[in-house]
Amino acid sequence: MDDAGVSLQAKMIAMGEAARAGARALRLASAEQRTTALQAMAKAIREDAAPILAANARDIAQAKANGLSGPMLDRLLLDEARLEAMAAGVEVVAALADPLGVATARWTRPNGLDIARVRTPIGVIAMIYESRPNVTADAAALCVRSGNAVILRGGSECLASSLAIHAAIVRGLKAAGLPASAVQAVGTADRAAVGHILAGLNRAVDLIIPRGGKSLVARVQAEARAPVLGHLEGLNHVFVHAAADPRKAVEIALNAKMRRVSVCGSAETLLVDRAVADRLLPLLADALIKAGCELRGDAAALVIEPTMKKAQEADWSTEYLAPILSVAVVDGVAGAAAHIARYGSGHTDAIVTEDAAAAEAFAAEVDSAIVLINASTQFADGGEFGFGAEIGIATDKLHARGPVGAEQLTTFKYVVRGTGQTRP
Amino acid sequence: MDDAGVSLQAKMIAMGEAARAGARALRLASAEQRTTALQAMAKAIREDAAPILAANARDIAQAKANGLSGPMLDRLLLDEARLEAMAAGVEVVAALADPLGVATARWTRPNGLDIARVRTPIGVIAMIYESRPNVTADAAALCVRSGNAVILRGGSECLASSLAIHAAIVRGLKAAGLPASAVQAVGTADRAAVGHILAGLNRAVDLIIPRGGKSLVARVQAEARAPVLGHLEGLNHVFVHAAADPRKAVEIALNAKMRRVSVCGSAETLLVDRAVADRLLPLLADALIKAGCELRGDAAALVIEPTMKKAQEADWSTEYLAPILSVAVVDGVAGAAAHIARYGSGHTDAIVTEDAAAAEAFAAEVDSAIVLINASTQFADGGEFGFGAEIGIATDKLHARGPVGAEQLTTFKYVVRGTGQTRP
Secondary structure, eight states: OOHHHHHHHHHHHHHHHHHHHHHHHHHHSOHHHHHHHHHHHHHHHHHTHHHHHHHHHHHHHHHHHTTOOHHHHHHHOOOHHHHHHHHHHHHHHHHSOOOTTOEEEEEEOTTSOEEEEEEEEOOEEEEEEOSOTHHHHHHHHHHHHTTOEEEEEOOGGGHHHHHHHHHHHHHHHHHTTOOGGGEEEOOOOOTHHHHHHHTTTTTTOSEEEEESOHHHHHHHHHHOSSOBOOOOOOOEEEEEOTTOOHHHHHHHHHHHHHSOTTSTTSEEEEEEEHHHHHHHHHHHHHHHHHTTOEEEEOHHHHHHOTTSEEOOGGGGGOOOOSSEEEEEEEOHHHHHHHHHHHHOOSSEEEEEOSOHHHHHHHHHHOOOSEEEEEEOGGGOSHHHHTOSSOSOEEOSSSSOOEEOOTGGGEEEEEEEEEEEEOOO | OOHHHHHHHHHHHHHHHHHHHHHHHHHHSOHHHHHHHHHHHHHHHHHTHHHHHHHHHHHHHHHHHTTOOHHHHHHHOOOHHHHHHHHHHHHHHHHSOOOTTOEEEEEEOTTSOEEEEEEEEOOEEEEEEOSOTHHHHHHHHHHHHTTOEEEEEOOGGGHHHHHHHHHHHHHHHHHTTOOGGGEEEOOOOOTHHHHHHHTTTTTTOSEEEEESOHHHHHHHHHHOSSOBOOOOOOOEEEEEOTTOOHHHHHHHHHHHHHSOTTSTTSEEEEEEEHHHHHHHHHHHHHHHHHTTOEEEEOHHHHHHOTTSEEOOGGGGGOOOOSSEEEEEEEOHHHHHHHHHHHHOOSSEEEEEOSOHHHHHHHHHHOOOSEEEEEEOGGGOSHHHHTOSSOSOEEOSSSSOOEEOOTGGGEEEEEEEEEEEEOOO
């Protein structure tokens, strides 16, 4: 390793040590103090509009020079409105009920021991993300609300923007008497920094959260020497059941696929109950095609709608993130559930039906983080769940599942109060 | 890989596939059906007393031939009383409130969406453990209660006992109409089987739980390609605060160290507040030494009790699991918390004090899975918490922390009920 490598490693280890101190300060801070910090962070972001937008202009110029354009470039862009939305988002988190210190369970044992399960912070979280600069503010806000120190490692393509936002965040922390070590940002685009974080920074990192494309998440899951809260793809289904209200079916399928095709909550496969396929598939296909969606059907769907492209086996497990939808005809709830178990990613799946028993059977059978009855899969979002903001949608089953907000970034301890009890 | 290797791998992969089917059956079974299975399992264990004890006699003979003796041999031993305790333990789990299907939170959004967070099983759990044959019954019972299929890989030294117990468990499952794939046991002592489990059995394993010595847990954490619920050592402290009741301090310190020295809830370090060390340390030392405990003190402790051995730096981070206790004099709650943060393992720590404010400060400051006020660290046990049985004490912070019972072996899904909502 060259001198620069040694020095980066030393810097990163020092950052981990500082984060432990920051975590302790946040853990012992009161809810009011953390709320004050969040409010001050929002205020500082607004005050720093000029330097943040100037830094973003530098990122955008560099991105254009690197050949970025279209939606990719748009994701990097900040303007007055987006900056205001970012500050307002931090204020929403400031207004959330504080998750810490709450006893989620409490009981007394026959020997008189009083046992309380109390929410506590996890400790030090390392957040590794790509592109959108607002993640810097969202992640910092959720971590402060949940009492966790965070090490932010944003994408190199918006490094200047992230560092400018981070400077405002630090001013907010200090205004509330909290140390800068509570929210740190990696100041270099050197990708070796990610390797050091994945190695755990000398055991200083309690949890690593990757947010970005498949290759980033895969690398983190393969290399991390600390627990990872992964969020993988959303291979989401809308199942139109025999007892579906046709109008709701069309509106939900259309919204689930087409509202925004690039989000993880968008639908990728439409399942239609064989009992009503003849009648409903034409309505569904008509609405989707008119909205600009390409359909790829299985053999049974093609019989009803011969204009569709034929779906290949790979279509059932492809997250298009584009105006394309695969369509399969299935036999009832059991058929839909079997298709979802085989091809789904355990993210978000919906049923459209007026039959309450079928709805509950679907909800019981489908083992996904979010199961919706008569609602669009695009509701798979922390904000829509009322979490204020989200770190991502977890598709792992351990610890957190679905939208990850402040409460999901906590753990707990047992506080046992006795009067001198010893164990026989 | 030789033929036997290929065939073991194929067998293990098939076991993983079967476990997925078993998990589905358990997930869809009613609480009553799983309760019936647990009751039938307990009955079958009692009915099979003769073959189980005969199998255990073979394990014991082999262990003696391998040179095992004393407590190591005793851990393997089953007799009528231990077998009855095992069956009774399964009945306690049968009587536990079913954790599944419970909505742990439910709220309605302004758009009318009704969101419920509902407990569900994790899926397939692989349990890798050593020595004590009762773990086979405990783990199977907790997994059935929590709706998880389990693959049991017990230690080779009690393989015959475990397989005999497993045969009874399978009869219990079948009596309730549940498939044998819900609880499977690896039938070979070949250590390569562990490697296949750690590789994840073709993504069939959702969670790996190691229970055993440091080297087993370390191997699992290093090699596992699936999430691990680790339970590491208990480097536990008893802090005698300035406002401690002397009688409680002596009783708690004595019980925490000496009740059973080989359990993970035993105390390894005694911290005494400088303000009362002159007065209380002699009382504490006297009781502990009389009970057969060796004390190793820091400089300040040695001034008060010159007969102690001098503690070395390594003593503060050694889990003795023996009648040895390190003793340090510290300055108040802050001093105790600093010592615990530096040397503790985040397992279980206790304060003895009559000062409520000091007790709450200690509970807030010490970041361990279990913090006790005026009670012995030996209460760190799922049974003592009222969980019926335990898989172990988790020292990780993610997902579960502290005693792992049936409820801790669940995850959740969000069930969102709408009336046709689409997202604007």
